[in-house]
Structures are given as C-alpha cells and as structure tokens.
Amino acid sequence: xxxxxxxxxxxxxxxxxxxAPDNWKRFFTFSTDHKVIGIQYIVTSFxxxxxxxxxxxxxxxxxxxxxxDLIDRTVYNxxxxxxxxxxxxxxxFPVLVGxxxxxxxxxxxxxxxxxxxLNAVSFWMIPVAGVLMMTSFLVPGGxxxxxxxxxxxxxxxxxxxxxxxxxxxxxxxVAISGVSSIMGAVNFVTTIFRMRTPGMTWFKTPAFxxxxxxxxxxxxxxxxxxxGGAIMLLLDLTIGTSFFAPERGGNPIxxxxxxxxxxHPAVYVMVLPAFGIxxxxxxxxxxxxxxxxxxxxxxxxxxTIISGTVWVHHMYAxxxxxxxxxxxxxxxxxxxVPSGIKVFGWVATVWGGKIRFTTPMLFALGGISNWLxxxxxxxxxxxxxxxxxxxxxxxxxGHFHYVLYGAIVxxxxxxxxxxxxxxxxxxxxxxxxxxxxxxxxxGTALIFLPMHPLGLMGMPRRVASYDPEFAYWNVVASIxxxxxxxxxxxxxxxxxxxxIRGEKVGNNPWRAYGLEWLTxxxxxxxxxxxxxxxxxxxxxxxxxxxxxSNIPNxxxxxxxxxxxxxxxxxxxx
Amino acid sequence: MTAxxxxxxxxxxxxxxxxxxxxxxxxxxGFIVFLLSESVIFLSFFAGYxxxxxxxxxxxxPGVTGLETKEPLINTIVLISSSFVIxxxxxxxxxxxxxxxxIFLLATMAMGSYFLFGQAVEWSSLPFSYTSGTFGGTFFLLxxxxxxxxxxxxxxxxxxxxxxxxxxxxxxxFFGVEATSLFWHFVDVIWIILYGLIYVWQ
Numbered sequence: 001x002x003x004x005x006x007x008x009x010x011x012x013x014x015x016x017x018x019x020a021p022d023n024w025k026r027f028f029t030f031s032t033d034h035k036v037i038g039i040q041y042i043v044t045s046f047x048x049x050x051x052x053x054x055x056x057x058x059x060x061x062x063x064x065x066x067x068x069d070l071i072d073r074t075v076y077n078x079x080x081x082x083x084x085x086x087x088x089x090x091x092x093f094p095v096l097v098g099x100x101x102x103x104x105x106x107x108x109x110x111x112x113x114x115x116x117x118l119n120a121v122s123f124w125m126i127p128v129a130g131v132l133m134m135t136s137f138l139v140p141g142g143x144x145x146x147x148x149x150x151x152x153x154x155x156x157x158x159x160x161x162x163x164x165x166x167x168x169x170x171x172x173x174v175a176i177s178g179v180s181s182i183m184g185a186v187n188f189v190t191t192i193f194r195m196r197t198p199g200m201t202w203f204k205t206p207a208f209x210x211x212x213x214x215x216x217x218x219x220x221x222x223x224x225x226x227x228g229g230a231i232m233l234l235l236d237l238t239i240g241t242s243f244f245a246p247e248r249g250g251n252p253i254x255x256x257x258x259x260x261x262x263x264h265p266a267v268y269v270m271v272l273p274a275f276g277i278x279x280x281x282x283x284x285x286x287x288x289x290x291x292x293x294x295x296x297x298x299x300x301x302x303x304t305i306i307s308g309t310v311w312v313h314h315m316y317a318x319x320x321x322x323x324x325x326x327x328x329x330x331x332x333x334x335x336x337v338p339s340g341i342k343v344f345g346w347v348a349t350v351w352g353g354k355i356r357f358t359t360p361m362l363f364a365l366g367g368i369s370n371w372l373x374x375x376x377x378x379x380x381x382x383x384x385x386x387x388x389x390x391x392x393x394x395x396x397x398g399h400f401h402y403v404l405y406g407a408i409v410x411x412x413x414x415x416x417x418x419x420x421x422x423x424x425x426x427x428x429x430x431x432x433x434x435x436x437x438x439x440x441x442x443g444t445a446l447i448f449l450p451m452h453p454l455g456l457m458g459m460p461r462r463v464a465s466y467d468p469e470f471a472y473w474n475v476v477a478s479i480x481x482x483x484x485x486x487x488x489x490x491x492x493x494x495x496x497x498x499x500i501r502g503e504k505v506g507n508n509p510w511r512a513y514g515l516e517w518l519t520x521x522x523x524x525x526x527x528x529x530x531x532x533x534x535x536x537x538x539x540x541x542x543x544x545x546x547x548x549s550n551i552p553n554x555x556x557x558x559x560x561x562x563x564x565x566x567x568x569x570x571x572x573x
Numbered sequence: 574m575t576a577x578x579x580x581x582x583x584x585x586x587x588x589x590x591x592x593x594x595x596x597x598x599x600x601x602x603g604f605i606v607f608l609l610s611e612s613v614i615f616l617s618f619f620a621g622y623x624x625x626x627x628x629x630x631x632x633x634x635p636g637v638t639g640l641e642t643k644e645p646l647i648n649t650i651v652l653i654s655s656s657f658v659i660x661x662x663x664x665x666x667x668x669x670x671x672x673x674x675x676i677f678l679l680a681t682m683a684m685g686s687y688f689l690f691g692q693a694v695e696w697s698s699l700p701f702s703y704t705s706g707t708f709g710g711t712f713f714l715l716x717x718x719x720x721x722x723x724x725x726x727x728x729x730x731x732x733x734x735x736x737x738x739x740x741x742x743x744x745x746x747f748f749g750v751e752a753t754s755l756f757w758h759f760v761d762v763i764w765i766i767l768y769g770l771i772y773v774w775q
Contacts, residue, residue, distance in 0.1 A: 187603070189606050193602065194599050194602055195599070222613075224616075228614045228617035239703065241710040241713075241714070242710055249707060251629075251707070261617070
C-alpha cells in the first residue's frame, strides 16, 4: 500500500496516477494528492463527529431528569471531557483542514500543496491520535475527567496512580494532533504565499484562501504556546515537577494563560474558514459579487492579529487583576469590528441578489444568522460585569455551541454541499439536503437556545445532576440534542447515495465564478491541463469579464446543458 | 486563436520551469515558517520563567544561592562560535569544496558535542533537581529542551555529513545543508536569550 506513495508524484509532468480516478481504494493509501487527502480528512473527522455526537447524546439523556440516574458522575465527567476534545481536535480542526486541503490549491491554481508528502503525514497522524484518545476508555480509571481544557490541579490528580492514565493519553493525543496541525499550517502558509498561479495577486485571491491563511497563521503563533503548557503539564503529571501543582509551589493560573493563549485564537482557526465558506457560497447562490471583498479579505488577517490579544477574557474569574480585565475587555470588543464587517458584507451581498435557496445557501444563511446571535452573546461574555455573573454557567455553553455548531458546523455543511459536485462530479439530492437543513437548524435552536436562560438562572455547567427548577429547559435542550443526532442520518444517506448514483452534472453546475470550477469534476491529478493565468478578481458576477485568459469558461453566461432539472426550474423562474 | 494559444503555452512552459526550480525555495520558506513557530514554544517557556521568577516567594530551593556562571560562559562561547564555523562550512560547499565543507561541519559537530558534554557535567554537579520547586523545574525544562534541540542539530549535521558522500547529492541545490545551518543559528540565538535569563539575571 505504501510503496505507491514513496515515489514522489511528478506534479509538473503529471505522471499517470496509480489507480483509476474513481477508485475508492486510493482513500485508504498513503496518497500525496491534496484532493485525496482532503477527502480523507473530511471523512475521518466526520467519523469522529459521530463519536463526539454520541457522547453528547448520552449526556443529554442524563440531563433529561434532574437526578444523576442514567450514568455515573465520573462517567459523565469523562464524557464531557471526551466530547469537547474529540469535537475540537478530531472533528472541527481536521475537517476544516480537509476542506482547505481540497480547495486551496484548486482556488489558487496550484497543482498540489507545497509539500505533498508532509501533507499526507499530517493527515495520518489524525486517526492515530484519535484512536489513542479513544483507548483512554480502556485504561484503569477511564478517560481524563478534567474537561477539554485540562486545568490543573484537577488534571494533576491521577486517582489511580498509574503512569498510563486517561490524562496522560489525553495529553499525548493532543500533542500528536498539534504536531499534525503545525505541519499542516507550514504547508498551507507556504502554499498560499508561494504557489499562487501567475496573475493571482493578493487582492485577486478568493476570500476563502485569505481566511485559511489567517487561520493557519494563528496555528503557527498560538499552538506552540499550548504545546509548551502541555509539556509542562505532562512533566508535572509524570515525573513530579511543580510547574502547575499548587501544593508543590506551582502556579495553576499560568497553565490557564498558556492554554487560552492558543485556545481562544483556536476558535478563530475554526471560525475563519467558516467565514471563508460563507464568502464563497453567498455570491454563487445570490449571483452577486461579494460585497466589500477587499475589506472582508483583509478583516480575516485583522482577526488573526487581534485574536492573539484577547485570551484573558476566559480568566476574568481567575483572580485576574482589574487593569488586566479592562485591557482584555477592550481587545475582546475590538474583535467584534472585523467580524461585524464580515456580517455586513455578507448581508449586503445577498441584498437584492437573485437568490437560489439551494441547500448550501440555506446552510450559509443559517450559519450567518447563528453567528450573529453567537457574536452578540460573545459581547455579553466579553464584558467583565456580565461574565463574572454567568461564568461557568450554561450561558457560556450555549454561547460557544452557537459558535461551533450554529456557525462553524453549518458552514462546514454548506461547504460540503456546495463543493460536493466538484469533488464527485455528481449532484446531491436536494430534498434530503433541505430536510437535513431543517432538522439541523431547528435542532440547533432547540438544544442551544435554552442553555442561555438556564445560564442566566444560574445552572452550572459540567454537572450530571441539577436543581429541579432547571428541568423544563433541559428537557427542551435534550429533545434538540436528539434531533441533531437524527439530522446526521439524511446527510449520510444523501452523501453516500449521491456519491454512488447521483445525477452527473458536469464541471460547473452552479455556474460559479472561480478557478476551482474551471477544471473538470472531479479534477484530474494535476488539477489543470494548463495553469490558469488570472486576469480579473474573484466574484465577477454580472460583470461579464473572463476570470482567466487561457481557459474558456462556458457555463457562466449561458446555461450548461447538464444543469440538474430541479435547479433549472429554480433558476429560470 | 492559435497564435494566442501558442503564446499562452510558451508562458506556461516558463512558469512550469520556474515552479520546478522553486521547490527548494518553497522548502526554505516553509522551514523558516516552521522555525518561527518553534521559537514560540521557547518564548512561552521564557514567559513562564519570567512569571515564576517575579512572583514566586522562595525562588531558590534551600541551600542554593545561585548558579555558577563561569563554565556555562565557556560553553556559551563555544556554541556561539560554532555558528560561524558552520557558516564557513556552508561557504565551502557553495564553492564546491567538499572536503573543506566536511571538515568544518565536523568541527561544528565537535563544538556542539562539547556544549552538550559541558551541560551534562553541569547538570550532574548541581545541588538541586527538577523537583526542587519552580526554580529547579524551569531550569531543567529550559536547558533540557534547548539541549534536545542541540542534539537534533548535531544529528542533522551528521546526516548532512553522511549525505555529502552520496554522489550527485547536490544536483538539486543545498537545501538540506542550508536548513541544518539555519537550525543551528536558531539554536544559538535561543541559547543567548536563555543564558541571559537564567545565568545573567540571577
């Protein structure tokens, strides 16, 4: 299996790739093709999404009744720890890296990523790390129970006294996924800086590429800080140093600084690509250029910079001195500026457009509405007086799930539906897609909206049992949780059946304007027959000017013959 | 149309050639990006060290008054000079003088090894250990983590030395040697900051 990969693929002369283009077996090899790796990332992380979702549904089952009767409290602790860790490190990060992997080289007109083999290595570390984290269910004492942020002194307790315990496995798994992320980030940054096709200046580069660049720059400057903190935590846990152990003279607050210096910007590592997806999907389905493209592109980099200066807003209640609180409150409010610019740009893009309510468009609009809501509660939490009251309550849980599920997961779904015809050459089933959207949107509101009143009423997070006065909203939230679990079924059915026997729709079913739509669907191994020479900026809808000088782009001005019937009716009506 | 096509194909052939030649450039760019990212781990350790040193009440463990600075200074001088030695080695390689390159690379390795040896001697004679409070912990963390980087640098140099005997090794440029040298300079710069923080600022 691996002997194929050790030979570097000649990306310049495009030697025939071993195996037919539609051969599914290539997804189980050490392939160096960025498109194969992208799909490997997406499918693997979706598997972990289901695992993390299962944990969440068990927790929601426990929370239907106020008493802790379904599962043991320690199991509940392990479940919320694993839920958070799996969802972040093995679903949201990798799936967005996968989408970036698939799309960035196509969008910038490159034949592959800058370092194809490094790319493959980064991918294969993800399943290894994921399985390592899962094995912590098998060790004595079970998985880590200290939450996904692993604050000491809770994370240093090690009740079983074994060297191999859930917490150590957790740190190792996170470290492996961190190495993978750093290698991926180096790859992305080099690719975006140096592999753009001739003519593609910075302000002719699609907004998604800008967003990925911003996100990966955060990985580069932020992740090493978490790595440093994790090394110190591991030493405390295994050989008895005293960095974070208060009983030995250590300082647990310092860990929080290390952790949040990365893990707050990490939110932007996840949300920036989702922003990029919104910026790509909206113009296509509203048939209008992206409003304020340059500002939207530059605001991604602005977010990259500002997000490095806000981390202490997670620590207002950690004996943080008042001047520090004030400083970080101001910087936190500042992040709202570039985010608000983006939302304004998206709304103005859709305004007056010829909107097609396809599944990706619905997910994008739904994601933006959720992001707006999450942003507003984020302003609440960023201000010191409110945060001190709702700190460690369900208000926080509701807020960040609105970001992660409401905005980011919806963005991911939008991207998968939008580029599904590009990845497979086939169209998904629109009806199933809309059903998926309705279930997801309603489910998101049902589960995460009640968490806000719960938090304001004072229900603490991370508890298996609670006061009966919180019961009503918890039942509503649990119903929403099961609805979200249900919502993945039409999605899986849709993807699998459409991949096997969906309608073949040609290269550019959306009549989209962008480099990735100029090549065949699915693209050949070396992406383009000839490298495109870019002569105009992205999103030229209604401007009637060619995007590149050397590849004709049919489909933009007239309807392609292969447009699916269902879409034909919508676009002509 | 055919003329346009011919022109675009000619342009593209040029681009392809450019990209092919630029793979070494990509690698170098990527390596610099990686080193910048790697330096943040050290920066966070330094930040941790400063935070501990300025806030912890009993900084030194009982019986310890400070660190000996003389031997570490000799070590420091050796390590910093080795940066110039590896630069000379690189120049020899650019002038196609393989033996000069090998000898100076070997000298760099010897100086790096001397540094590690000196560090080991210092470690073994210290009156405190990594469990001696945050002072002991950060001291061994910083010097140990840096020592690991020195060791990796020496291993990289050994690898480059071995590769220099492979015929045709330098047909595609000197990226491996350049990266090794860059890494070595990086390790040196980190040590200068580290020396200032741990030994000078006592």
